[in-house]
Amino acid sequence: MKLFFKHLKNSIKRKPIQPLILILTLALAMVVITACINVGIFINGETDERQVVEYGTADFTVSLNATSKSRFMFSDKAEEILENKAKVVGLYDLPVYFSQTNQTAFGVAVDFYDVEQVFEFEFIEHLPITSSSVNESALVSLDFAEKYNLGLGDSFTVNVLGYDKTYTIKAISKIPFMGSYELMVNVTGVMRLLASDSLLVSSLGDSFKPSNTLYVNVLEDGFVNDCITALKNDADFSDKTFQNVANIMEQDGEIGPMNTIVYVLIALSLMLSVAVVFCCFYIISNERTGENALFKALGATASKMNLLQYAEIGLYWLIGAPIGLALSIPFSKLIYRVVGFRYFTAKFSPLSFVISSALTLVISVFTAFVFIISERRPKKLKKQISLYKYTLPAFLLTFILTITLPVKARFILCCISEILLFITIFTGVPVIFKWITSVIDKILCKRQIKNNGTKVASFGYAVKNVKQVRVLQNSCRLLSVILVVIFTILTAVNSADIVINNYKSWLNADFAIPNSTASCREKIEKLDSVENVYSILMTSGTINDMSIKMLSISDVNALSDTCDLDRTPTGNELFVPLAICDRQNLKIGDIVYIQIGESQYEFKVSKLRKDNINVVIFNSEYFGLEYDTLLADGVENIEKELLRNQLLSAIALEMTTIVDCKELFNRLFVVGSLYINSGWFILPMMILFAVIGMVDNVVISYRARREEFELYSLSGMSKKTVRRMIFFELLLTATFGLVLSLVSSLFAILLLDNGMRTFGYRMLLAFGIA
Amino acid sequence: MIQIQNVTKSYNGEKVLKGIDLTFSDKEFVSIMGASGSGKSTLLSIIGGFLRPDDGNVLWEGQNPFDFTDDALAGKRRSYMGFVFQSFKLISTLTAKDNIMLPVTLSKKINNETLEYFDFLTTELEIKPFLNKYPGQLSGGQCQRVAIARALCYKPSVVILDEPTGALDSVMEVKVMELLKRVNKEQKTTIIQVTHSEKVSCYGDRIIRLKDGLIVK
Numbered sequence: 001m002k003l004f005f006k007h008l009k010n011s012i013k014r015k016p017i018q019p020l021i022l023i024l025t026l027a028l029a030m031v032v033i034t035a036c037i038n039v040g041i042f043i044n045g046e047t048d049e050r051q052v053v054e055y056g057t058a059d060f061t062v063s064l065n066a067t068s069k070s071r072f073m074f075s076d077k078a079e080e081i082l083e084n085k086a087k088v089v090g091l092y093d094l095p096v097y098f099s100q101t102n103q104t105a106f107g108v109a110v111d112f113y114d115v116e117q118v119f120e121f122e123f124i125e126h127l128p129i130t131s132s133s134v135n136e137s138a139l140v141s142l143d144f145a146e147k148y149n150l151g152l153g154d155s156f157t158v159n160v161l162g163y164d165k166t167y168t169i170k171a172i173s174k175i176p177f178m179g180s181y182e183l184m185v186n187v188t189g190v191m192r193l194l195a196s197d198s199l200l201v202s203s204l205g206d207s208f209k210p211s212n213t214l215y216v217n218v219l220e221d222g223f224v225n226d227c228i229t230a231l232k233n234d235a236d237f238s239d240k241t242f243q244n245v246a247n248i249m250e251q252d253g254e255i256g257p258m259n260t261i262v263y264v265l266i267a268l269s270l271m272l273s274v275a276v277v278f279c280c281f282y283i284i285s286n287e288r289t290g291e292n293a294l295f296k297a298l299g300a301t302a303s304k305m306n307l308l309q310y311a312e313i314g315l316y317w318l319i320g321a322p323i324g325l326a327l328s329i330p331f332s333k334l335i336y337r338v339v340g341f342r343y344f345t346a347k348f349s350p351l352s353f354v355i356s357s358a359l360t361l362v363i364s365v366f367t368a369f370v371f372i373i374s375e376r377r378p379k380k381l382k383k384q385i386s387l388y389k390y391t392l393p394a395f396l397l398t399f400i401l402t403i404t405l406p407v408k409a410r411f412i413l414c415c416i417s418e419i420l421l422f423i424t425i426f427t428g429v430p431v432i433f434k435w436i437t438s439v440i441d442k443i444l445c446k447r448q449i450k451n452n453g454t455k456v457a458s459f460g461y462a463v464k465n466v467k468q469v470r471v472l473q474n475s476c477r478l479l480s481v482i483l484v485v486i487f488t489i490l491t492a493v494n495s496a497d498i499v500i501n502n503y504k505s506w507l508n509a510d511f512a513i514p515n516s517t518a519s520c521r522e523k524i525e526k527l528d529s530v531e532n533v534y535s536i537l538m539t540s541g542t543i544n545d546m547s548i549k550m551l552s553i554s555d556v557n558a559l560s561d562t563c564d565l566d567r568t569p570t571g572n573e574l575f576v577p578l579a580i581c582d583r584q585n586l587k588i589g590d591i592v593y594i595q596i597g598e599s600q601y602e603f604k605v606s607k608l609r610k611d612n613i614n615v616v617i618f619n620s621e622y623f624g625l626e627y628d629t630l631l632a633d634g635v636e637n638i639e640k641e642l643l644r645n646q647l648l649s650a651i652a653l654e655m656t657t658i659v660d661c662k663e664l665f666n667r668l669f670v671v672g673s674l675y676i677n678s679g680w681f682i683l684p685m686m687i688l689f690a691v692i693g694m695v696d697n698v699v700i701s702y703r704a705r706r707e708e709f710e711l712y713s714l715s716g717m718s719k720k721t722v723r724r725m726i727f728f729e730l731l732l733t734a735t736f737g738l739v740l741s742l743v744s745s746l747f748a749i750l751l752l753d754n755g756m757r758t759f760g761y762r763m764l765l766a767f768g769i770a
Numbered sequence: 771m772i773q774i775q776n777v778t779k780s781y782n783g784e785k786v787l788k789g790i791d792l793t794f795s796d797k798e799f800v801s802i803m804g805a806s807g808s809g810k811s812t813l814l815s816i817i818g819g820f821l822r823p824d825d826g827n828v829l830w831e832g833q834n835p836f837d838f839t840d841d842a843l844a845g846k847r848r849s850y851m852g853f854v855f856q857s858f859k860l861i862s863t864l865t866a867k868d869n870i871m872l873p874v875t876l877s878k879k880i881n882n883e884t885l886e887y888f889d890f891l892t893t894e895l896e897i898k899p900f901l902n903k904y905p906g907q908l909s910g911g912q913c914q915r916v917a918i919a920r921a922l923c924y925k926p927s928v929v930i931l932d933e934p935t936g937a938l939d940s941v942m943e944v945k946v947m948e949l950l951k952r953v954n955k956e957q958k959t960t961i962i963q964v965t966h967s968e969k970v971s972c973y974g975d976r977i978i979r980l981k982d983g984l985i986v987k
């Protein structure tokens with residue numbers, strides 16, 4: 001036994017570079033796997049934490065919608081109806097405007113004494129708030145304080161609903177309130193501003209506390225639905241939208257798929273790590289196979305040799321794993337920083353380290369196992385190597401099924417099919433590569449005889465080598481796998497990025513004013529700085545239990561080119577984006593029923609929109625629903641802040657706010673960018689890892705083939721020709737790897753596109769491919 | 771003409787060659803004999819320009835191969851010298867045919883004449899049946915014949931063979947030696963071979979015996 005380990009020690013000593021590279025590869029794989037798992041953990045944690053921050057302990061929310069007659073709700077009224085079985089907190093959206101700097105901040109007005117019944121806040125520092133100062137106190141986020149260079153106790157003057165008001169900062173919170181508001185003020189103070197202008201407000205006094213959204217925390221479990229029913233039965237709430245917090249993630253149309261994309265990326269990264277480690281081990285094992293056979297010929301038992309092989313790989317893992325772990329911690333911290341998680345505090349779960357250690361160990365042992373099997377039962381290896389013979393038809397079958405079956409079933413099929421594709425590439429590429437180079441070799445040989453050998457020798461021998469040398473075919477396989485993974489990730493992340501950008505620019509206007517009364521519209525239209533005013537209605541409806549966003553516009557120009565639209569719908573026409581058509585299985589001419597508020601409306605699908613804006617467009621006028629928001633588009637080249645100033649002064653008495661259109665979907669962007677940042681982080685990391693893996697692979701294989709090149713020199717090949725031959729070998733490997741991976745990527749991307757349709761996301765639409 | 775002047779070589783302090791002086795004139799057929807481990811292969815490697823001696827000179831037609839650049843040496847080797855290694859050293863990724871044609875292709879000498887000669891050699895050495903096999907699929911003797919064909923095929927001025935018949939049966943042994951003799955006579959090729967067999971050594975014009983790193987007369 002001692003002898004064998006001495007042999008192992010000596011073979012490592014003789015060629016120390018290969019094990020070193022392998023250990024490095026293992027360590028890097030570990031870093032990548034840990035990083036990916038951590039991204040998953042972070043995103044999950046972030047989602048949970050975000051829910052806590054955004055909804056507190058609320059079980060459901062009540063908000064305004066298009067059919068709501070009253071523009072306000074009152075939390076104490078709701079609490080009364082629910083007979084104190086629930087705590088209700090009201091939020092009143094309140095953008096504030098800094099006249100000096102022309103900047104807008106997003107604020108919220110709440111009842112300071114009520115709000116803590118549902119929400120919990122964590123302040124970095126705070127001052128006491130007395131009942132006399134409560135209406136002049138502002139709680140701000142750290143971002144806000146830094147942006148406007150304000151500190152605890154500082155005062156600032158802002159324009160609120162058209163009135164100037166001075167607030168003093170009494171507390172600074174690390175994160176925005178409810179996840180999106182930069183400052184929080186007491187609602188009574190705001191209402192007092194309006195008291196002089198509104199008879200109603202002044203007569204009601206401090207008990208007038210309107211809200212746009214109510215957050216209801218049901219005190220006893222199991223009564224959520226009872227509470228919703230109780231509220232719906234009241235005339236004041238019957239026309240409002242109720243949302244169960246438990247279902248909220250589902251309602252975030254774009255966020256579900258992006259979450260899935262990140263998990264797909266993580267899965268792909270794992271596969272890539274497996275491929276890189278396997279391919280690097282492959283070369284060493286390949287070399288050892290001959291030696292081991294010799295040992296066996298001299299009487300060493302098979303089990304001893306197997307043990308030796310496991311011992312070798314285990315040794316590399318024992319050295320590589322701690323290095324990988326040591327590198328993983330700072331690397332995971334870096335991801336946390338770069339991606340910009342806001343609510344989740346990075347906790348490095350030992351689980352990720354355990355999983356990555358275990359995974360790399362499994363990969364290592366598996367590699368050793370494959371080679372042991374191949375030595376013992378060559379036939380079995382042949383079966384493994386020609387696994388593609390079974391996976392290729394299986395892949396084609398699942399591929400066809402994925403693109404033909406109803407979208408609901410596609411995601412699972414897509415995953416299975418992607419794995420089959422991966423195995424096919426892994427086992428098939430070397431074979432295809434060998435086959436193609438054999439053909440080239442044959443052609444070259446024929447030409448050579450004809451041309452009397454004037455052909456460049458280096459290329460001819462490069463072809464012959466590629467045809468015969470397994471490590472080169474192995475490199476080709478690794479390259480293909482790497483490129484397929486990278487192309488797929490690149491497409492997915494890029495598509496998500498484009499979609500988010502589309503959302504930022506799909507409204508063809510500068511500002512949105514959530515008040516569409518005729519008087520307000522008139523005032524805006526009078527402004528010289530405003531070129532166009534559009535009326536829109538943004539609401540949500542339910543179609544076969546699926547919640548969808550709905551939009552009605554007064555003019556087709558209200559939407560930019562991002563939206564595939566050439567006219568506004570007339571009558572009960574419904575313009576549906578492809579992704580929703582997919583999920584609901586809709587065709588042009590279909591009749592669909594959509595629940596908006598309490599009523600059901602009949603629509604006729606009359607256009608399938610080829611854009612990525614997951615909002616159906618309808619004609620609200622036909623159904624007697626009124627527009628609820630005005631869009632103001634400034635004249636060309638007008639400064640945005642100037643426009644905002646003019647709008648603010650024009651509609652000061654309309655009791656409304658002005659929202660930058662770009663910020664309208666702010667919440668979506670914040671969450672979306674989280675996923676996209678993760679994607680953009682994983683991608684270069686994968687590329688880096690892949691490049692290192694590929695270089696490792698090439699270096700190891702050339703070290704393993706050094707003797708062979710020497711033989712060429714001994715046969716009279718000049719160093720230059722040898723170098724050129726190596727160059728051609730690499731060129732051939734790279735070219736075929738690229739071509740094969742391009743073909744495979746096409747399938748992989750098509751598959752993912754189809755799989756993502758299950759979540760109502762059309763990945764390729766972002767690139768204009770319908 | 772190849773001259774070896776006062777060549778010494780030691781491995782790890784152990785002297786293997788202790789001052790060898792030799793001259794091989796053109797068209798000569800020389801056999802070198804000696805006990806196993808006496809340094810024959812080492813001497814051939816030095817003559818072939820693969821191994822640098824510790825001391826002394828090697829001259830090919832008056833030029834020292836160790837003064838050449840790597841590429842010039844490779845070029846010179848292609849036209850001047852054929853070498854059959856004791857361990858054959860066939861390239862595992864090339865078929866028997868490709869192995870034989872490698873030096874010819876490299877020196878861009880493929881013409882009808884060399885193709886005919888290739889045909890002749892492969893017939894004489896009975897290689898034809900396994901021309902398209904890879905070295906890993908050949909027997910020791912088959913490999914040896916391929917190695918001999920590879921060394922002869924491009925008609926170098928000097929052919930050096932390290933135990934060319936070590937792996938062959940007696941019938942084949944005679945055939946190879948007859949072939950070498952013929953090449954020596956017809957093409958005026960200098961042949962230097964190492965052998966353990968007295969019978970094989972007799973084909974040479976001259977026998978050199980090596981003992982303890984020195985030449986014994």
Ligand SMILES: Nc1ncnc2c1ncn2[C@@H]1O[C@H](COP(=O)(O)OP(=O)(O)OP(=O)(O)O)[C@@H](O)[C@H]1O
Nearest residue numbers: 781782786804805806807808809810811812813856
């Ligand atoms: N690369 C090397 N490193 C160390 N010692 C070597 C090396 N090559 C040869 N030797 C030693 O040099 C001596 C001569 O070796 P060489 O191969 O020249 O013998 P040989 O006469 O060809 O023997 P054989 O008839 O068995 O082939 C031997 O003792 C051998 O152990």
Ligand SMILES: [Mg+2]
Nearest residue numbers: 810811856932
């Ligand atoms: Mg020898």
